[in-house]
Amino acid sequence: MVHSLTCPHPCFLLVPASEPQFPHLQTPDPGGAVWNVRWALCTRRSSGAPAPGSGATIFALSSGQGRCGIAVIRTSGPASGHALRILTAPRDLPLARHASLRLLSDPRSGEPLDRALVLWFPGPQSFTGEDCVEFHVHGGPAVVSGVLQALGSVPGLRPAEAGEFTRRAFANGKLNLTEVEGLADLIHAETEAQRRQALRQLDGELGHLCRGWAETLTKALAHVEAYIDFGEDDNLEEGVLEQADIKVRALEVALGAHLRDARRGQRLRSGAHVVVTGPPNAGKSSLVNLLSRKPVSIVSPEPGTTRDVLETPVDLAGFPVLLSDTAGLREGVGPVEQEGVRRARERLEQADLILAMLDASDLASPSSCNFLATVVASVGAQSPSDSSQRLLLVLNKSDLLSPEGPGPGPDLPPHLLLSCLTGEGLDGLLEALRKELAAVCGDPSTDPPLLTRARHQHHLQGCLDALGHYKQSKDLALAAEALRVARGHLTRLTGGGGTEEILDIIFRDFCVGK
Numbered sequence: 001m002v003h004s005l006t007c008p009h010p011c012f013l014l015v016p017a018s019e020p021q022f023p024h025l026q027t028p029d030p031g032g033a034v035w036n037v038r039w040a041l042c043t044r045r046s047s048g049a050p051a052p053g054s055g056a057t058i059f060a061l062s063s064g065q066g067r068c069g070i071a072v073i074r075t076s077g078p079a080s081g082h083a084l085r086i087l088t089a090p091r092d093l094p095l096a097r098h099a100s101l102r103l104l105s106d107p108r109s110g111e112p113l114d115r116a117l118v119l120w121f122p123g124p125q126s127f128t129g130e131d132c133v134e135f136h137v138h139g140g141p142a143v144v145s146g147v148l149q150a151l152g153s154v155p156g157l158r159p160a161e162a163g164e165f166t167r168r169a170f171a172n173g174k175l176n177l178t179e180v181e182g183l184a185d186l187i188h189a190e191t192e193a194q195r196r197q198a199l200r201q202l203d204g205e206l207g208h209l210c211r212g213w214a215e216t217l218t219k220a221l222a223h224v225e226a227y228i229d230f231g232e233d234d235n236l237e238e239g240v241l242e243q244a245d246i247k248v249r250a251l252e253v254a255l256g257a258h259l260r261d262a263r264r265g266q267r268l269r270s271g272a273h274v275v276v277t278g279p280p281n282a283g284k285s286s287l288v289n290l291l292s293r294k295p296v297s298i299v300s301p302e303p304g305t306t307r308d309v310l311e312t313p314v315d316l317a318g319f320p321v322l323l324s325d326t327a328g329l330r331e332g333v334g335p336v337e338q339e340g341v342r343r344a345r346e347r348l349e350q351a352d353l354i355l356a357m358l359d360a361s362d363l364a365s366p367s368s369c370n371f372l373a374t375v376v377a378s379v380g381a382q383s384p385s386d387s388s389q390r391l392l393l394v395l396n397k398s399d400l401l402s403p404e405g406p407g408p409g410p411d412l413p414p415h416l417l418l419s420c421l422t423g424e425g426l427d428g429l430l431e432a433l434r435k436e437l438a439a440v441c442g443d444p445s446t447d448p449p450l451l452t453r454a455r456h457q458h459h460l461q462g463c464l465d466a467l468g469h470y471k472q473s474k475d476l477a478l479a480a481e482a483l484r485v486a487r488g489h490l491t492r493l494t495g496g497g498g499t500e501e502i503l504d505i506i507f508r509d510f511c512v513g514k
């Protein structure tokens with residue numbers, strides 16, 4: 001029987017960690033009756049499929065489906081070398097980790113399949129930690145299916161389940177949990193900035209940081225426990241507890257700073273909210289259509305055309321964005337438009353970035369003045385902090401301004417000129433958007449690694465809360481327990497960690513029992 005919970009990720013299931021392939025995640029379950037659900041990464045598989053045992057050798061097309069120049073087929077498991085030898089017979093195994101040109105043939109018929117580059121990665125120096133082979137074949141569907149069928153005919157080989165290579169890498173300690181998540185994000189990264197973020201997480205930056213923090217806590221805990229156990233003896237150095245306090249305080253500061261960054265990381269994964277607003281007929285819908293390169297909204301000379309909030313996902317300057325078109329803001333209109341205005345204001349409150357739009361040829365009108373005095377002024381008055389909204393003021397219809405005439409007016413806040421009609425000013429607007437979005441989402445090429453998942457945020461907050469308990473606890477045993485809880489959150493973040501480390505440090509740092 002396979003117990004599983006579906007998770008939002010298309011490739012993974014949550015399975016009880018008590019399944020045999022996760023020995024390192026198992027905890028004793030004293031009652032035995034409680035199904036001990038802990039986070040374990042598993043692949044989506046039909047209930048009838050065999051549970052992927054560690055002995056099997058798996059193979060799969062690792063590059064995307066469909067026509068391509070080169071396709072990469074991978075194997076992982078103990079029979080990899082055997083499969084490579086059989087498909088390239090009579091040649092022997094190529095040099096490890098060197099690309100070699102080989103003729104691949106079907107072992108059953110001897111029929112030639114392709115002349116391909118093959119790479120032999122003997123474990124443990126491979127992506128999964130097991131023996132792996134890569135076949136770089138010509139990308140035609142016939143070649144790919146021929147090689148896949150040939151591999152399927154080799155005894156001990158079976159097609160891989162979705163995500164199984166990654167799961168094996170995790171099971172063999174090649175990737176930690178945050179790296180696995182980074183890899184999953186990488187495969188699903190839709191925009192350039194998302195791709196860089198996922199790459200950096202995969203590189204283990206977040207994991208590296210967490211391990212550093214966990215080590216700090218392990219040391220602090222070792223100090224406290226050593227004091228509890230051996231405080232009476234005089235072979236402990238002075239100030240052991242004070243050292244632990246100092247470490248914990250520094251860690252609190254670092255964690256707090258990272259948690260403040262958390263919303264930015266999540267925006268980068270799920271998209272920043274950009275809302276276009278302004279008085280009727282400013283050209284809001286024209287701008288939404290221009291930025292999304294498709295006719296999302298109806299454009300017409302009639303004021304009050306847009307009523308509902310129209311939302312469309314777009315890639316703006318490499319950042320994922322949910323772009324909303326809204327009703328023009330004005331009072332004294334019929335009930336339907338009034339409802340549209342109410343929805344527009346509601347959406348405005350949720351915006352990370354506001355694109356405030358005015359008709360440059362109509363700045364003196366009451367609706368323009370009112371909009372400047374209310375929406376633009378109120379956002380401008382917010383003190384700049386991470387959580388505050390950002391606003392770009394765009395003066396549209398610049399084509400209607402006479403070239404010799406005076407500019408739009410000296411007492412306007414900073415703004416950009418645009419013509420949705422001619423496209424003039426669009427490059428400047430895109431550049432300004434890129435800067436604003438980098439501030440809203442964080443720029444993965446320069447900023448410290450962000451907490452891209454709610455799970456990261458949850459554990460860091462849990463860690464921080466436990467550190468708060470540590471500071472408040474008068475009793476040393478409770479203080480130690482608080483540190484243990486805090487440390488547990490960090491190690492669960494990267495999916496590892498054991499208690500032996502603490503004992504190691506106690507004996508290494510204090511030479512107890514000398």
Ligand SMILES: Nc1nc2c(ncn2[C@@H]2O[C@H](COP(=O)(O)OP(=O)(O)OP(=O)(O)O)[C@@H](O)[C@H]2O)c(=O)[nH]1
Binds near residue numbers: 284
């Ligand atoms: N000359 C000129 N006309 C424009 C420009 N941008 C939009 N328009 C015109 O202005 C009118 C209103 O444009 P919309 O995009 O519907 O304006 P809106 O702000 O969405 O209007 P509501 O939804 O009614 O609030 C249309 O006739 C557009 O063709 C521009 O840059 N120059």
Ligand SMILES: [K+]
Binds near residue numbers: 301
């Ligand atoms: K309109």
Ligand SMILES: [Mg+2]
Binds near residue numbers: 298299306
């Ligand atoms: Mg509109």
